[in-house]
Amino acid sequence: xxxxxxxxxxxxxTGLLFCVSFQSKKYLSSSEQSIVKEFINIPFAMxxxxxxxxxxxxxxxxxxxFLAVIYSxxxxxxxxxxxxxxxxxxxxxxxxxHHEGTSPEGEKYVAYRHGPGGRDIPMxxxxxxxxxxxxxxxxxxxxxxxxxxxxxxxxxxxxxxxxSNDYILLFGRGWALNVDMARKMIExxxxxxxxxxxxxxxxxxxxxxxxxxxxxEEARKYLKAASNHxxxxxxVSVIYAYSFYVDKKYEAAIYQIARQxxxxxxxxxxxxxxxxxEWYQSLLFLNRAAKAYRDHFGKDIESLNDxxxxxxxxxxxxxxxxxxxxxxxxNREVVSQNVYDLVKK
Amino acid sequence: MFNVxxxxxxxxxxxxxxxxxxxxxxxxxxxxxxxxxINYNYGNYTMAILTFGMYFTKLVAFAxxxxxxxxxxxxxxETGTIYFILSKKIERYKYLxxxxxxxxxxxxxxxxxxxxxxxLLTYVLVKERPEISFKLVYFVYAELLSGAMVLSLVFFxxxxxxxxxVTATVSAVTFFFSLMLESAKDIADxxxxxxxxxFYLFLYYIFPNFRYFNxxxxxxxxxxIDPGYLLAMLAYxxxxxxxxxxxxxxxxxxxxx
Numbered sequence: 001x002x003x004x005x006x007x008x009x010x011x012x013x014t015g016l017l018f019c020v021s022f023q024s025k026k027y028l029s030s031s032e033q034s035i036v037k038e039f040i041n042i043p044f045a046m047x048x049x050x051x052x053x054x055x056x057x058x059x060x061x062x063x064x065x066f067l068a069v070i071y072s073x074x075x076x077x078x079x080x081x082x083x084x085x086x087x088x089x090x091x092x093x094x095x096x097x098h099h100e101g102t103s104p105e106g107e108k109y110v111a112y113r114h115g116p117g118g119r120d121i122p123m124x125x126x127x128x129x130x131x132x133x134x135x136x137x138x139x140x141x142x143x144x145x146x147x148x149x150x151x152x153x154x155x156x157x158x159x160x161x162x163x164s165n166d167y168i169l170l171f172g173r174g175w176a177l178n179v180d181m182a183r184k185m186i187e188x189x190x191x192x193x194x195x196x197x198x199x200x201x202x203x204x205x206x207x208x209x210x211x212x213x214x215x216x217e218e219a220r221k222y223l224k225a226a227s228n229h230x231x232x233x234x235x236v237s238v239i240y241a242y243s244f245y246v247d248k249k250y251e252a253a254i255y256q257i258a259r260q261x262x263x264x265x266x267x268x269x270x271x272x273x274x275x276x277x278e279w280y281q282s283l284l285f286l287n288r289a290a291k292a293y294r295d296h297f298g299k300d301i302e303s304l305n306d307x308x309x310x311x312x313x314x315x316x317x318x319x320x321x322x323x324x325x326x327x328x329x330x331n332r333e334v335v336s337q338n339v340y341d342l343v344k345k
Numbered sequence: 346m347f348n349v350x351x352x353x354x355x356x357x358x359x360x361x362x363x364x365x366x367x368x369x370x371x372x373x374x375x376x377x378x379x380x381x382x383i384n385y386n387y388g389n390y391t392m393a394i395l396t397f398g399m400y401f402t403k404l405v406a407f408a409x410x411x412x413x414x415x416x417x418x419x420x421x422x423e424t425g426t427i428y429f430i431l432s433k434k435i436e437r438y439k440y441l442x443x444x445x446x447x448x449x450x451x452x453x454x455x456x457x458x459x460x461x462x463x464x465l466l467t468y469v470l471v472k473e474r475p476e477i478s479f480k481l482v483y484f485v486y487a488e489l490l491s492g493a494m495v496l497s498l499v500f501f502x503x504x505x506x507x508x509x510x511v512t513a514t515v516s517a518v519t520f521f522f523s524l525m526l527e528s529a530k531d532i533a534d535x536x537x538x539x540x541x542x543x544f545y546l547f548l549y550y551i552f553p554n555f556r557y558f559n560x561x562x563x564x565x566x567x568x569x570i571d572p573g574y575l576l577a578m579l580a581y582x583x584x585x586x587x588x589x590x591x592x593x594x595x596x597x598x599x600x601x602x
Binding site: 053055 | 393396397399400403404407521524525555556559561562565566
C-alpha cells in the first residue's frame with residue numbers, strides 16, 4: 001500500500017514537472033531567437049575546452065565538429081541522386097542508381113532520394129524540379145535558416161583545437177553555398193594556415209576565391225602561396241597557371257573535383273561534388289563552344305542563343321547550381337547566374 | 346597485506362560506484378559509436394570513436410579514482426572496520442599501500458574494459474584501420490600512470506585532512522589546475538617582479554603535470570611514440586606517487602584514527 005502511495009506521488013510530481021517544463025520550454029524556445037543570438041567566443045572557448053575536455057583537444061574538436069554538423073541540418077538541404085549514365089559510379093562503388101519505372105501518374109522516374117532505413121524513394125522530374133527550386137531558395141536565403149558567422153566560428157574552433165582535423169575544413173568548404181559563406185570559409189582557411197602553414201589550406205582558399213567568388217586576383221595570390229610549398233603536388237601550380245585561362249580553369253576544376261570524389265568517403269559530400277562536377281562540365285562545354293565561335297567568326301557571342309543558331313551546340317544544358325548560364329561580356333566567359341547575387345540585387 | 350588487497354578488491358568489485366562506472370563506460374562506448382556516425386557518415390570512423398571513447402573513459406575513470414577511495418577509506422574508519430584490520434598486526438603503511446594497489450587495480454580494470462569495448466567496436470565490427478585500435482594499449486598505459494599519481498594525491502590529501510568531500514574537491518582542482526600549468530610558465534616568463542616570477546615558477550615545477558600523460562594525438566593519428574618518452578612517463582609517475590605515498594604513510598602512522 002505504502003509503495004503504491006509513493007509511486008502515485010512520484011507520477012504526480014513527474015507529471016507536474018513535465019507540464020511546467022513543457023510549457024516553459026515551449027515559450028523559451030519560441031522567444032529564444034529574440035533574446036539570445038548564437039555566439040561563440042573562440043579564444044575563451046579554446047581555453048575552456050582544454051579544461052572541460054581534460055586536455056583532450058581532439059575530443060573537443062570533434063565535439064565542435066559535432067555541433068557544426070548538427071547545426072548544418074537546420075538548412076534541411078535537399079539530398080537526391082539523378083539516375084542514368086554518369087551517376088552510377090559515385091555511390092560508394094555500388095551501382096544502385098537504377099530506378100526504372102514510372103509513377104502511378106505515368107511519369108518516368110529520373111532520380112531518387114534516401115528514405116528511412118536506407119530505402120531509396122524514386123522521384124519524377126516534377127519532384128526533382130521542386131527540390132531544385134528549394135535548393136536554390138535555401139542557397140539564396142541561408143541567413144534565414146542559420147547564423148553563418150556562428151556556423152563558421154564552430155568550424156574555425158574545431159580546426160583550432162585540432163590542426164590535423166582536415167575533415168572539418170572539407171565540411172566547411174562543402175557548405176560554401178554563397179558569397180558570404182565562401183568569404184567566411186576563406187577566413188577560416190587563412191586562420192588555419194596561420195596556425196599550421198600547409199599548402200592544402202592555401203590551395204583551398206585559392207580554389208574558393210577562384211570558383212566561388214570569381215575573384216581571380218585573390219585566388220592567384222593564394223594559389224601562388226600554395227604552390228610555393230615544397231610538398232605541394234604538381235596540380236597546384238597547374239591550377240594556378242590555368243586560372244589565367246577561362247576554358248583551362250574549368251578543365252582544372254573537373255580534374256580536381258574528380259580527384260576529391262575519389263578521396264572522400266563522405267556520402268553527402270560526394271553527392272554535392274557529383275552535382276558540382278556536372279555543373280563544371282556544362283560550363284567547360286559552353287566556354288569551349290564560345291571560344292570556337294570567336295575563332296570562327298572573329299567576334300564574341302552576344303548571348304548563348306548565338307551558340308545554338310550557329311549550330312555549335314544543340315541546346316543549353318540545365319544549370320543545376322545557379323539560375324541559368326549567361327554570357328559575361330566583361331570577362332568574356334560563360335558563367336552561371338548566382339542565385340544569391342540575384343536576391344541581393 | 347595480500348589479504349587486504351584481495352578483500353578490498355572483492356569488496357569494491359561489488360561496490361555500486363564501481364558497477365555504475367562499468368555501466369557508464371559501456372554506455373559511453375555505445376554513445377561514442379553514435380556520435381561518431383554523426384560526425385562522419387562514412388570513413389574516419391575509428392578515429393572519431395576512439396577520440397570520443399578515450400575522453401569519456403578518462404572522465405568516468407577520473408571520477409571513480411577521485412571518489413571511491415575516499416568514500417571507502419572514510420567508511421572503514423567510521424564503521425570501525427579499520428581497527429579490526431589493524432588489530433591483525435598489519436602495519437599502517439602496509440594497509441595504506443594495499444588499499445592503493447587495490448584501487449589502482451580496479452582503475453585498471455575500468456580502463457581495460459573500456460579499451461576492449463572500443464577495440465571490439467572499431468576492429469571487429471568496423472574493420473577500419475585496425476592498427477589504430479591496437480594503440481589503445483598506450484592509452485591504458487598512460488592513463489594507469491596518470492591514475493597512479495591522482496590516487497597518491499587523493500591518499501595524501503585524505504590522510505592529511507580526513508575530509509572526504511574536501512579531499513575529492515582539492516584533488517580535482519589540482520588535476521584541472523595542472524592542465525593550465527603552461528600559463529603559469531608564461532606568466533613567470535613575462536613577470537616584472539622576482540617574487541611573481543619565482544612564485545609561478547615554483548607552481549610550474551612543484552605541481553604534478555597530468556598533460557604529459559595525454560597520448561591521444563599519437564594514438565588517433567597513428568604517430569610513433571618514443572619508447573624513451575614512455576619510460577620517462579613511468580619514472581615521473583613512479584617518483585611522484587612514491588613520494589606522496591611515503592608522505593601519506595608517515596601522516597597515517599602518526600595520526601589518530
